[in-house]
Amino acid sequence: MPIRFASGPYTGQTIRAELQEAQKADMGRKFATRDRRPLDPPPVEIPAEGPEVVGLICHVDLYLIRPTPYPHSRAVGSSGEGSSRALDPPPPTLVAPLPPAEESKVTTSLFGTTFAPASQVKGLDGDEVIFFVFSDLSVRTEGLFVLRYRMFDIFSRMEGSEDIHVLAQCYSGPFGIYSTTEFPGLRVSTELTKHLSRYGVRVNLRESERKRKAVELPAVEPEEPAEAMIPIFA
Numbered sequence: 001m002p003i004r005f006a007s008g009p010y011t012g013q014t015i016r017a018e019l020q021e022a023q024k025a026d027m028g029r030k031f032a033t034r035d036r037r038p039l040d041p042p043p044v045e046i047p048a049e050g051p052e053v054v055g056l057i058c059h060v061d062l063y064l065i066r067p068t069p070y071p072h073s074r075a076v077g078s079s080g081e082g083s084s085r086a087l088d089p090p091p092p093t094l095v096a097p098l099p100p101a102e103e104s105k106v107t108t109s110l111f112g113t114t115f116a117p118a119s120q121v122k123g124l125d126g127d128e129v130i131f132f133v134f135s136d137l138s139v140r141t142e143g144l145f146v147l148r149y150r151m152f153d154i155f156s157r158m159e160g161s162e163d164i165h166v167l168a169q170c171y172s173g174p175f176g177i178y179s180t181t182e183f184p185g186l187r188v189s190t191e192l193t194k195h196l197s198r199y200g201v202r203v204n205l206r207e208s209e210r211k212r213k214a215v216e217l218p219a220v221e222p223e224e225p226a227e228a229m230i231p232i233f234a
Contacts, residue, residue: 069176
């Protein structure tokens with residue numbers, strides 16, 4: 001929806017803005033006080049147009065798609081309890097219903113910085129690009145989620161209103177949050193993540209893949225057969 005501004009850097013202009021997800025998170029490990037791992041790779045947004053950088057911020061909300069990160073239910077044994085075997089993470093092409101229902105919003109389960117200021121650096125193609133980088137987000141619960149991104153200009157106001165209006169919004173692709181025991185591991189940092197780091201944007205970098213260590217079950221000693229008791233008759 002076009003927005004006409006009465007004050008700020010867009011005074012007298014009618015703005016139609018759009019957001020695009022440049023990099024989606026694939027997975028994360030459930031937040032723990034002593035072991036907090038942010039979403040990986042870090043979510044990155046870019047405006048489709050090139051608005052003024054000063055005053056631009058982006059905010060995220062979290063929506064639950066389902067309470068399991070897997071594309072199907074866990075295997076259930078004869079005892080009725082879920083199998084302890086970790087399943088593969090959901091494929092990147094997994095489709096989530098968009099937009100999600102508002103009652104599925106669980107932003108209180110986010111931990112970390114939910115606002116990102118605009119960073120203007122050269123993109124991978126060499127052109128100047130505005131990025132919003134969320135490198136410090138964790139989720140407190142397991143499940144399959146999407147993020148809602150909303151872009152604002154904190155210095156601009158519409159005629160007859162002092163509210164800060166949403167310039168643009170979009171939703172992320174789905175990502176899974178796993179328990180510590182079932183987290184599949186971390187991949188090598190993406191080219192965009194490495195590129196942003198070279199320009200001074202704070203992100204976590206990895207040069208090699210970190211897989212989850214296999215849990216070795218203790219060896220079970222075979223039981224010795226019991227000695228047969230032979231009755232002796234006098």
